Amino acid sequence: MNLETKYWHLHNHKLFNVLNSAELKEICLITNFKTAKKGEIIYFSHDESNRVYTLKRGTIKIVEIDEKGNEVVKDILQTGDLFGQFTLTNQALDEYAVAVSDYVTCCSFKLDDFERVIERNPALALQYTKWIGFRLKRMENRYANLVFKDVRARLNGFLADWASKEGTNHAHEIILKNYLTHQDIASLICSTRQTVTQLFNELKEKNILDYSRTEIIIKNLAALN
Structure with missing residues (x-):
């Protein structure tokens, strides 16, 4: 995928709308894109534990393998959501993402590259922190539902x-x-x-x-x- 196409995919993403044109072009240089059709697996935690993903188009489900080897659906993610190593910490995950809509497009960044970009862009760091907060709030609401x-x-x-x-x-x-x-x-x-x-x-x-x-x-x- 050429830089112009990458730029088109990222320029209206809510995570990156705080960046100017030059900063966004820099992001494009470290971005990889993946596409999948319904039923295809787009991410394995064991194979790609050092990447952060953003969902550009479509809907996916995050499936975790529990201690007994059973597949458990953890979350449904839609356009704009984050997945993968999104906390920027070394988590031990055993999960994968599978496309549930007809077509899915996502972009990914190596963890080290993404950390360096965040360090140089305080506005992006703040935006990223807000996204993590939204994700944690959603998890908190789910736990509250279980209790009440x-x-x-x-x-x-x-x-x-x-x-x-x-x-x-x-x-x-x-x-x-x-x-x-x-x-x-x-x-x-x-x-x-x-x-x-x-x-x-x-x-x-x-x-x-x-x-x-x-x-x-x-x-x-x-x-x-």
Whole structure:
């Protein structure tokens, strides 16, 4: 990918909008880009533990391998989000990122290169700190939900949040492209696949939503709040 294309990809990214043209061109020199189609793995922590990633286009899910070797969905990330070694510390991670939208584009930086750029650009360092704060705040909210909400409320909140971010309004209904299995959703809300399936069926019986393997149709968003 040439520098002009890299510049086009990065110039409107929220993380880098504090940089001037010359500084952004410097970033382009240390940037690598990756693309993936739905279902393809775009990042392995073991292979690329020294890189910071930003998601330029599309949606991915972060999957962690637990102590028993099970795959657990940790997070769903969308355009603009950070992943990989985003804390700039030497973490021992066992996770990977897989594309769940039709097309995904992300850019990456070697950890050492990115640290040097941040040291020379205080505005970028501040912007990066804010992004980390948003990520930690999101994690904090998830833990708070575990403590203060039951699984039904967690599922309803998850669906309402998903609808607000990705839903398409059509004839007083909200349509979601369904790229998550019930097991994925169970991992995200700390429940079991059986419980999630049961709750989905209850919501369907109450005519709050309908669902298939390809889409979720929310008929009564207010009932989820």
